[in-house]
Amino acid sequence: MNTATRSSGRTLWVATRALLMFTVVLGIGYTLLITGIGQLAFPAQANGSSLTNNEGDVVGSSLIGQSFTDSDGNPLPEYFQSRPSAAGDGYDGRSSSGTNWGPENEDLIAAITERKAQVAEFNGVTEADVPADAVTASSSGLDPHISPAYAQIQIDRVADVRGIPAEQVRELVAAHTQGPDAGYLGESRVNVLELNLALDELED
Amino acid sequence: MEWWMLIASVATLALALGLLYRPVGDYMAWVFTTRKNWKVERGIYKVIGVDPSKEQSWQVYLRSVLYFSVVGVLLLFLLQRTQQWLPYSLGNENIDSGVAFNTAISFVTNTNWQAYSGEDLSYTVQFAGLAVQNFVSAATGIAVAVALVRGFAYRRSGTIGNFWVDLVRGTFRILLPLSIVGAIVLIAGGVVQNFNGYVDVTTITGGTQTIPGGPVASQEVIKELGTNGGGFYNANASHPFENPTGWISLFQCFLILLIPFSLPRTFGKMVGDNRQGYAILAAMGTLYLASVAALAAFEFAGDGTAPQLAGAAMEGKEARFGLAQSVIYAGTTTLTSTGSVNSMHDSYTALGGMMPMVNMLLGEIAPGGVGAGLYGMLIIAVIAVFVAGLLVGRTPEYLGKKIGPREMKLASLYILVMPLLVLGGVALSFAIPALRDSIVNESLTNTGSHGLSEVIYAFASGANNNGSAFAGLTASTPWLTAAIGVAMLFGRFISIALVLALAGSLAAQDKIPATAGTLPTHRPLFVGLTVGTAVLVTALVFFPVLTLGPLAEGLL
Numbered sequence: 001m002n003t004a005t006r007s008s009g010r011t012l013w014v015a016t017r018a019l020l021m022f023t024v025v026l027g028i029g030y031t032l033l034i035t036g037i038g039q040l041a042f043p044a045q046a047n048g049s050s051l052t053n054n055e056g057d058v059v060g061s062s063l064i065g066q067s068f069t070d071s072d073g074n075p076l077p078e079y080f081q082s083r084p085s086a087a088g089d090g091y092d093g094r095s096s097s098g099t100n101w102g103p104e105n106e107d108l109i110a111a112i113t114e115r116k117a118q119v120a121e122f123n124g125v126t127e128a129d130v131p132a133d134a135v136t137a138s139s140s141g142l143d144p145h146i147s148p149a150y151a152q153i154q155i156d157r158v159a160d161v162r163g164i165p166a167e168q169v170r171e172l173v174a175a176h177t178q179g180p181d182a183g184y185l186g187e188s189r190v191n192v193l194e195l196n197l198a199l200d201e202l203e204d
Numbered sequence: 205m206e207w208w209m210l211i212a213s214v215a216t217l218a219l220a221l222g223l224l225y226r227p228v229g230d231y232m233a234w235v236f237t238t239r240k241n242w243k244v245e246r247g248i249y250k251v252i253g254v255d256p257s258k259e260q261s262w263q264v265y266l267r268s269v270l271y272f273s274v275v276g277v278l279l280l281f282l283l284q285r286t287q288q289w290l291p292y293s294l295g296n297e298n299i300d301s302g303v304a305f306n307t308a309i310s311f312v313t314n315t316n317w318q319a320y321s322g323e324d325l326s327y328t329v330q331f332a333g334l335a336v337q338n339f340v341s342a343a344t345g346i347a348v349a350v351a352l353v354r355g356f357a358y359r360r361s362g363t364i365g366n367f368w369v370d371l372v373r374g375t376f377r378i379l380l381p382l383s384i385v386g387a388i389v390l391i392a393g394g395v396v397q398n399f400n401g402y403v404d405v406t407t408i409t410g411g412t413q414t415i416p417g418g419p420v421a422s423q424e425v426i427k428e429l430g431t432n433g434g435g436f437y438n439a440n441a442s443h444p445f446e447n448p449t450g451w452i453s454l455f456q457c458f459l460i461l462l463i464p465f466s467l468p469r470t471f472g473k474m475v476g477d478n479r480q481g482y483a484i485l486a487a488m489g490t491l492y493l494a495s496v497a498a499l500a501a502f503e504f505a506g507d508g509t510a511p512q513l514a515g516a517a518m519e520g521k522e523a524r525f526g527l528a529q530s531v532i533y534a535g536t537t538t539l540t541s542t543g544s545v546n547s548m549h550d551s552y553t554a555l556g557g558m559m560p561m562v563n564m565l566l567g568e569i570a571p572g573g574v575g576a577g578l579y580g581m582l583i584i585a586v587i588a589v590f591v592a593g594l595l596v597g598r599t600p601e602y603l604g605k606k607i608g609p610r611e612m613k614l615a616s617l618y619i620l621v622m623p624l625l626v627l628g629g630v631a632l633s634f635a636i637p638a639l640r641d642s643i644v645n646e647s648l649t650n651t652g653s654h655g656l657s658e659v660i661y662a663f664a665s666g667a668n669n670n671g672s673a674f675a676g677l678t679a680s681t682p683w684l685t686a687a688i689g690v691a692m693l694f695g696r697f698i699s700i701a702l703v704l705a706l707a708g709s710l711a712a713q714d715k716i717p718a719t720a721g722t723l724p725t726h727r728p729l730f731v732g733l734t735v736g737t738a739v740l741v742t743a744l745v746f747f748p749v750l751t752l753g754p755l756a757e758g759l760l
Contacts, residue, residue: 008267008271010253011264011267011268011271012271012274012275013253014252014253014254014268014271014368015268015271015272015274015275016275017251017252017253018252018254018272018368018371018372019272019275019276019279019336019340021248021251021252022336022339022340022375023279023332023336026335026336026339026340026375026380027331027332027333027335027336028331028332030335030380030383030384030422031331031335031419031422031423033384034384034387034388034391034397034419034421034422035397035398035399035419035422037387037388037391038387038388038391038397038398038421039397039398041388041391041392042391042392045391045392045393045394045395045396046391046396046397046398046421047396047398047400047417048396048398048400048415048417048445049394049448050415053408057406058405059405059406059407059408060405060407060408060413060415061415061444063394063444063445063448064413064415064444064445065444066407066409066411066413067409067411068408068409069409069411070409071411076409079408079409083523087439091413092413092414093402093413093414093415093416094323094402094414094416095321095323095438096323096416096437096438096439096442096443097438097439098439098442098519098520098548098550098551098675099519099520099548099551099676100520100548100550100551100649100650100674100675100676101510101519101520101550101551101649101650101676102510102550102551102554102557102649102650102654102657102676102757103507103508103509103510103511103517103519103551103552103553103554103557103654103757104508104509104510104554104650104652104654104757105510105649105650105654108510108519108551109509109510109513112510112513112514112519113513116513116514130515131515132514132515132516132517132518133518133523135514136514136518136519136520136521137519137520138442138520138521138522138523139439139442139520139521139522139545139546139547139548140437140439140442140443140444140522141439142439142443142444143444143522143523143524144444144524145522145523145524146523147523180209180450181449181450181451182450182451184208184209184212184213185209185213185449185450185451185453185454185529186449186450186451186453186524186525186526186528186529187450187523187524187525187526187529189523189524193408196408197408200408
């Protein structure tokens, strides 16, 4: 064996040992350390910010959006509706995804046209009142929020179907509207699952 | 309102990065110049069989980088191919060999291109494979940049440092401590960190929903800090468990930019003239601000049939981020080599979507990936010095080192590698009928010029080791896994070989004293020249192909 081959072999052996050392320390040690700290210091966040109903059953996560539809996929009028979703059949936590349709994509143009008409009719408003987030799919397909504008146009419908005063629903929406973080990071938004959960608890 | 939020966010970033520029930059300079090894490091050197006091020639340094990367690719490939038998498989099958090959290269080259879907990977692959490469591929990039800086700093030296020492110190003294702090912040903000797997819950409408879990925060933080970008989940940092709210999103941008924007200080400190660092910082900062402003202008305007119909360009964007936090993230992730996304670039307006592409095609130098951004920008500076030398008819020199024929050959080759890979890959994809069929029938989500944009974006992302995508492109086909795999490999390691060769050649020179005829490289004039060189090189090479893609879509 000549010198070049020998030193190549030596470098390869150093590389292998280095990688195994890094795998143990960074892959296993570091992951366990952070998991330990997270579980001790911030167990609620570390475990997915679960939401529970009055009976104490977990009904979802405040960070993961849901569909509020019947088994055939029709929107339930007594619940505030989330944004369109491209995750699986809609809000599938196993397959987060956007549509990736471009700005001139014909499927997207058709979908927006159709949703606009559908949302307007469902809520009894004009198409001009339907905000952008109501007719576009999010990036993750799991967007837990809608804009305050989209919540506004749903208030009368929800109040009507539930037979409660619109003012009461309006207050609930206001209570569940969050401004941008620190006043400028991100947008004002309404958490749909939290709002719907509060609506259900109103009637209990 | 959107502009106000954008400006306030950028100002916040600038303030935080500005305050940390000197301490972090100086700290990194100390890390890579001190002769003292920590006790635990001495133990590590003993275990891996390295003499830390022995510096390497550029050839040996390069060989160490390459062998370490080859071993990394093999281990990552093996983990994916055996994941169903390893712990925490979550019922996932083994990854098929094409995607496993592509993903292994993707993480070792600091690209983190997602031919895979995060949900299909086991936790073991994620934390023992991907997260580890997130650390060490980043440390490798920093090491190579530091080696180049030593080339400028050393005189008549046959060596440029020891890769193993740089790798160990970069990992344990820089990346790991910052990651531990950052991960805790992320968890406090709502990023998950558990081993729960998929949990089914009954929703209030009586349906069921699957809630994912995973050790996400520990991986998310190094994914940003190391400008890696590979998502724990398919939707990357738009997934609420990776990026739950507005301030976390800006914090992630901060993590992405921290090391790349502080490295110019390290450079200035190591070459003994902090003004040189400020000049490089100014060039990076100028390009960063200009690019983010342009991206914001296009996206806020919301041109295009679908955005206008909807009322705003909200397709593929999260309600909690809106437009401002989305464009800041999109600019930040593509001006560095990160490639994590909090919105889907494919659904951006035509010209808005062009900006991430342009950012990558600039070579990711503003401020670029950890290490890769600094060495990319220094190469541009070398070329700027050369151009200036031609203008006044003097032998060009930079930091007391002559930029002779050998140095210029290496720098020129460096700036040719990436365009060749990008344009070559796109050309082959459409010129060869069988490949074209595969692209059109299996890969594209969108048609026409937007379809072409998806392919341009893919090769720009691969060759520049970015990893973001116009994700409508199905990249798991045999052609694209192979071609983009090769683009990532060559884009990373040919560049590194050229940079290390340049480092060796510079280190061997003595310093020549500056004279009245020497171009000062710390003045605004030189900053302007460097920015101009970067823009001009990119425009000349890529303008034609951009006219067929995003420009055709946006302007016609």
